[in-house]
Amino acid sequence: MTDHRKPKRYKNLLSWFTSGTPSSDSVDEIRSESGSGSRNVTENFVNDVPLNPSPSIPLEECHNERIEREESFDVKASFILEDIAIYPSHHPTFTEHGFQGWKNVMSKKSGIVYHMGVLNSPHNIAMHKWESLRNPSKHIERVISTQSSQEVTDNRLRLITTIESVRLLASQRCSFRGHDESVNSSNGGNFNAVVDSFRRMNIDIRRVLQNAPGNAKYISPIIQKQILNILGNKVRTKIREEVGDAKFYILVDEAVDVSNREQMTIILRFVDCDGFIRERFFKVLSVADTCSQTLKDDISKVLTQYDLQVENMRRQGYDGASNMRGEFNGLQALFREECPYAYYVHCFAHRLQLTLNVAAKGVHDIWEFFSTLSLIVNFVDSSAKRHSALRVIREQEIADLVAAGALETGRGANQTCTLQRAGATRWGSHLRSISNMSAPYKKSTRACEQNITNEHYYRVNTLNAVINFQLAELDSRFTDNSLELLILSATFDPRDNFRTFKCEDVCNLALRFYRHDFTSYDMLALDMECGYFLADIQKDPRFANTTTVSDLCRRLVE
Known part of the structure; x- marks a missing residue:
């Protein structure tokens, strides 16, 4: 049975064990504590235990070795190993009974000395590991931290x-x-x-x-x-901050890319906090199909993701496809069910382009003219030699006109250009194609001119037929409420010191399209406020040179 009382001169004993050299006083104290019943250390035995070679102690056990030695001073006997299940009964002196032969502890045949061994013994290796562990600069986490930085x-x-x-x-x-x-x-x-x-x-x-x-x-x-996706999210977040709580206008179009996948683009148009009209490219989506409900779900998901409320939508801008402009099941109708103020406006420039294209094909003489123009462009483009010949003729003609004083000179003026095909989506390309054909190459076609004139035929018969056809086509394509909305909104045109501003147009705009935002009292006050607005703004010199609605918004904020 082990005595748990602390021996006398505990500090001296601890000092002796730490230094490895016991003092004479410590040995005497241990001898007196052991009493007459203590065994003497013989040549081949320590506490009646043979000094057979002890099994090697693995490194993982060495960490607890010093701790066991220090804790063992709470009792008379000293224990080295804690887990005796690993090395059973080889050294019961150190594992079961404890070492008590302190009289000859420094003898060459002592179990302690034998345990300490030579320089590379497990005991000395464990002590070296322990000293390294006590040094914070050599800790593994410190080394890993240095390498990781x-x-x-x-x-x-x-x-x-x-x-x-x-x-x-x-x-x-x-x-x-x-x-x-x-x-x-x-x-x-x-x-x-x-x-x-x-x-x-x-x-x-x-x-x-x-x-x-x-x-x-x-x-x-x-x-x-x-x-790239992270940068895109940051850009969209910045656009969302620019929108703030303002009303916005969405522009949507879809197209098929080179991989035959349907792509839909979303553009936001709004007035920022500084009064500038912004038009931001927001996102590109790949859609499974182009039915109106699919497009509506995808657009709503994007708007919800960035906390853009459909209730703040005030316009919708799409093309004239049936899935977009459908009055009952189109995309614009689905959004207007959630926000009745999200009016659909088909791009007027696109409408005009479609109207002019149909008119050009509907009148035979106009169709024949543009067909011949396309054939000439194709004929010239197919040969670099023809391009060079026409370019030389144009350069000579420009030199003659400049010498005669018929052309003004300056930077970027009188440059030679090539022929251009008329595009199917922009009517302005037809004008550029005709200009490029008529201006540079008049001299080369003079030999083919006839003496008779066709001015009456083209100015009267053909032109009147084209105008009548265009008017009929315009009436069929501009019949919805968006035309009325455009006409009433034109009253805010600031040109010529707000010459076109009319108080009744503003009241009609509010009553016709935004009646839920104005009560009867608000309508009466609106008429009076419009009169004050026109009188004040015409006298204010800051608005004297305002020409666009964008400038008007910015200066009102300022």
Whole structure:
């Protein structure tokens, strides 16, 4: 049975065990505490236990060795190992009974000395590990922390290089990938070219890119898309902050890309807090189909994601497709069920383009004229020699006109140009095509001119037929309420010192399209306020040179 009372001179004994050299007083105290019944250490026995070679102690047990030695001074006997299940009955002196032969503790045949062993013994290795553990500078977490900080710095530099490359290409609207991005490729794409440029300009970037591990280069296409998506989210968040609580107007269009996937674009138009009219490209979505309900669900999901309320929508701008402009099941009708003020406006420029195209094809003489014009453009474009011949004729004609004083000279004036085809979606391209044909190449066609004139035929018969056809087409395409909305909104035109401003048009606009926002009392006050507004704004010199509604909004905020 073990006596748990602390022996005398406990501090001296602890000091002796720590230093490894016991004092004479300590030995005497231990001898007196042991009494007459203590056993003497013989040549081959320690506490009647043979000094057979002890099994080697693994390193994982060495951590507890010093602790056991210090804790063992609470009793008379000293124990070395704590877990006797690992080394059963080999050294019961150290594991079961405890070492008590302190009289000959420094003898060469002592179990303690034998246990300590030579320089590379398990005991000395454990002590070395213990001293290293007591030194904070050698702790594994401190070493790992030092190495990790350098790795973090290098990883951040590699990531910053990739982010700046993605930012540059995205802002310049350039493609990222190349046809061959292998190491031996002569042209690995724009992204790899930009990264190589950063590598050549900065030594640190060159070092971290050359020494980058294979799984942490941050230049893979997946990383590029992730960074581009993060930048896109930041841009959309910034646009959302610009919108604030203001009303907005959505513009939506869809098209099929080169991979035959239907893509839908969403554009927001609004007036910011400074009074500027902003039109921001917001997002591109890939849609499964183009039915109105699918488009409406996708658009609502995007608006909800960025906390844009449908109730604040005031306009919808789409093309004239049936899934967009349908009166009952179209996209505009679905949104108007949630917000009756979200009026649908088909782009007037697009409507006019469709009307003029139909009119050009409906009158035979006009259709024949543009068909012949297209054939001439195709004939000239098919040969570089014909282009050169026409260009020489134009340059000579310009030189003659400048010498005669018929043309003014200046920077960018009188430049030669090539023929241009008439586009199917922009009527202005028809005018440019005719101008490019008539102006530069008059001299080359003079030999084909006839002496008779067709002025009466083209000015009277053909022109009147075209005008009648266009009027009928315009009446059929501009029949909805959007035309009335446009006419009433034109009263805010600030040109000529608000010459077209009419108080009754403002009241009709509020009563016709925004009646739920105005009570009967508000309508009476609105008529009076419009009169004060017109009188004050015409006298204010800050609005004297205002020409657009955008300028008017900005100056009202100022």
